[in-house]
Amino acid sequence: MGFNLKRFTKRIIATALAGAMTVSLLPLGGSKTASAASDAVINVNTTYQEIMGYGGMNHPTWAGDLTSSQRETAFGNGNNQLGFQILRIWVDSNSNNWYKELATAKAAVSKGALVFATPWNPPAGLCEKFTRNGNPNSQRLRHDKYAQYAQHLNNFVTYMKNNGVDLYGISVCNEPDYGADWTWWTESEIVTFLKYYAGSIKCRVIAPESFSYNKSYYNAILNDSQALSNVDILGTHLYGTSYSNFSYPLYYQKASNKQLWMTEVYYPNSSSSADAWPEAIGVAEHIHKAMVNGFQTYVWWYIRRSYSPMRENGTISKRGQCMAQFSKFVRRGYRRVQATEVPNNGIYVSAYTGDGKAVVVAINSGSSNISQRFTINGKKVTKVERYRTSASESLAKTTSNLEISDNSFWAYLPSKSVSTFVCTLSGQTSSGGSSSGTITTGKISNGWYYIKNPASGKYLQVTNNNGSAGANVEAGKGTGVAGQKWYVTNLSNGYVTFKNGLGNFNLDVYGGHTADNTKMIIYNNYGGDAQQFKLQASNTAGQYGILTKVSGAKSGLHLRVLDNTNVVENAYWGGTNQVWQFEAIR
Numbered sequence: 001m002g003f004n005l006k007r008f009t010k011r012i013i014a015t016a017l018a019g020a021m022t023v024s025l026l027p028l029g030g031s032k033t034a035s036a037a038s039d040a041v042i043n044v045n046t047t048y049q050e051i052m053g054y055g056g057m058n059h060p061t062w063a064g065d066l067t068s069s070q071r072e073t074a075f076g077n078g079n080n081q082l083g084f085q086i087l088r089i090w091v092d093s094n095s096n097n098w099y100k101e102l103a104t105a106k107a108a109v110s111k112g113a114l115v116f117a118t119p120w121n122p123p124a125g126l127c128e129k130f131t132r133n134g135n136p137n138s139q140r141l142r143h144d145k146y147a148q149y150a151q152h153l154n155n156f157v158t159y160m161k162n163n164g165v166d167l168y169g170i171s172v173c174n175e176p177d178y179g180a181d182w183t184w185w186t187e188s189e190i191v192t193f194l195k196y197y198a199g200s201i202k203c204r205v206i207a208p209e210s211f212s213y214n215k216s217y218y219n220a221i222l223n224d225s226q227a228l229s230n231v232d233i234l235g236t237h238l239y240g241t242s243y244s245n246f247s248y249p250l251y252y253q254k255a256s257n258k259q260l261w262m263t264e265v266y267y268p269n270s271s272s273s274a275d276a277w278p279e280a281i282g283v284a285e286h287i288h289k290a291m292v293n294g295f296q297t298y299v300w301w302y303i304r305r306s307y308s309p310m311r312e313n314g315t316i317s318k319r320g321q322c323m324a325q326f327s328k329f330v331r332r333g334y335r336r337v338q339a340t341e342v343p344n345n346g347i348y349v350s351a352y353t354g355d356g357k358a359v360v361v362a363i364n365s366g367s368s369n370i371s372q373r374f375t376i377n378g379k380k381v382t383k384v385e386r387y388r389t390s391a392s393e394s395l396a397k398t399t400s401n402l403e404i405s406d407n408s409f410w411a412y413l414p415s416k417s418v419s420t421f422v423c424t425l426s427g428q429t430s431s432g433g434s435s436s437g438t439i440t441t442g443k444i445s446n447g448w449y450y451i452k453n454p455a456s457g458k459y460l461q462v463t464n465n466n467g468s469a470g471a472n473v474e475a476g477k478g479t480g481v482a483g484q485k486w487y488v489t490n491l492s493n494g495y496v497t498f499k500n501g502l503g504n505f506n507l508d509v510y511g512g513h514t515a516d517n518t519k520m521i522i523y524n525n526y527g528g529d530a531q532q533f534k535l536q537a538s539n540t541a542g543q544y545g546i547l548t549k550v551s552g553a554k555s556g557l558h559l560r561v562l563d564n565t566n567v568v569e570n571a572y573w574g575g576t577n578q579v580w581q582f583e584a585i586r
């Protein structure tokens with residue numbers, strides 16, 4: 001009953017908010033065709049956040065597991081598939097039930113999706129009752145059980161890993177500010193746990209996911225440097241959150257090197273059919289607002305439900321089609337770029353680059369058909385493919401009323417529709433991201449190089465230019481010091497070594513480990529597997545992924561966040577933070 005009440009409360013809040021927003025977004029006038037008042041200008045060289053993917057929650061205990069065919073629909077990216085690259089799973093407080101998460105999680109991983117996990121409650125033995133707002137049966141984690149709770153989370157990480165699923169991250173708790181049906185946490189309790197216990201969790205740590213982006217919880221974390229240091233991802237839900245509250249200046253001030261994820265929502269409600277139109281177009285608007293305000297993921301509540309991307313029969317709903325206008329084309333590793341957000345009344349535009357393409361998503365929420373001009377600054381458009389969802393179309397590939405001229409194109413945007421334009425650009429063959437194309441093994445000549453991550457402009461270097469065994473390797477501003485110089489030697493087995501300019505030290509995977517976030521160091525030259533790397537060529541000359549031999553060439557050098565300096569070993573997918581450019585030293 002508590003669970004249903006909670007969802008009903010969310011439905012009321014979200015529905016009321018949706019109604020208020022819909023009124024403000026509708027322009028005056030009938031269904032006529034008009035030319036846009038101004039161009040939608042896309043500047044591909046002005047980049048913002050890296051996109052980590054779109055996805056949803058699978059909850060076998062509460063909603064039943066996805067079937068094999070439904071997993072294909074969710075995580076495949078072919079016809080009549082959603083192209084999801086994120087799966088959220090439940091950390092049951094009872095470890096005997098963890099097996100229920102495996103089938104879908106393993107299927108998602110096999111399709112290249114990232115999997116993260118969220119607990120609602122700690123094990124019962126770690127909790128206690130207390131009185132909150134007059135309710136003596138409220139529950140919280142006992143203050144003397146924080147270490148045991150951290151171990152519980154570690155145990156789940158280990159269980160999933162041992163069964164073939166390396167979690168990308170694990171949350172501390174679900175909706176600490178909505179504990180009516182699960183465990184409450186105060187801001188101070190969260191900060192205490194993060195400061196003193198979260199550092200022991202052997203996985204990326206996701207900050208507790210607020211019900212409605214409650215900034216008081218995140219402010220407490222952001223203003224405590226020790227707590228913040230143990231957080232990798234700020235995760236939140238957006239139930240009832242106004243668009244004006246999507247922006248978070250303090251995050252950019254204090255934690256721009258951390259990822260920002262939207263980890264759960266349904267929108268605009270859970271009462272309507274997911275096929276109700278034009279209500280479903282609100283999903284596209286909601287995703288748009290999340291993206292232009294810096295979120296890197298957008299994760300729906302249940303993947304399969306009457307109000308969800310997938311109907312109960314396993315087919316894709318209208319809400320799902322609107323979500324797929326992003327998820328099928330804006331792939332992991334793509335970056336959002338500058339675009340005119342509202343070029344005309346009721347038109348909302350966002351744009352992304354990756355794989356030599358610009359992907360433009362345009363929403364016409366108004367009552368008039370619009371002929372809109374799009375201009376791509378910085379690149380020439382050589383080809384445009386359009387996919388559209390409207391009252392009568394579902395991800396339909398259309399070619400009519402689409403005119404291309406050099407770096408611009410005109411397109412017809414029917415009223416109440418979502419269009420995605422996939423633009424092939426000249427002079428830009430790859431900028432990272434998940435690609436269906438084949439990436440071939442590369443080879444460069446022996447010699448001295450600077451190694452730069454093009455997306456950040458930072459160079460691979462030894463921290464503090466410290467020439468000693470075990471010194472940390474990071475990325476920093478190019479200065480030409482010895483610690484930024486690397487001598488590449490090709491080995492007969494197809495791998496290479498990197499000798500550093502500070503002495504007889506090679507680039508080395510710390511401890512020869514294969515886990516995500518293993519740090520990179522320099523170490524005495526001994527030529528072992530931890531010091532051997534394979535170059536994975538991209539489609540841009542001189543740019544490569546640097547894969548580690550210890551991982552079987554499945555992981556590579558990864559600039560953890562493009563605005564950060566930390567270089568680690570992570571599962572390789574070819575994202576912009578995993579591509580490196582070799583600049584020969586003459």
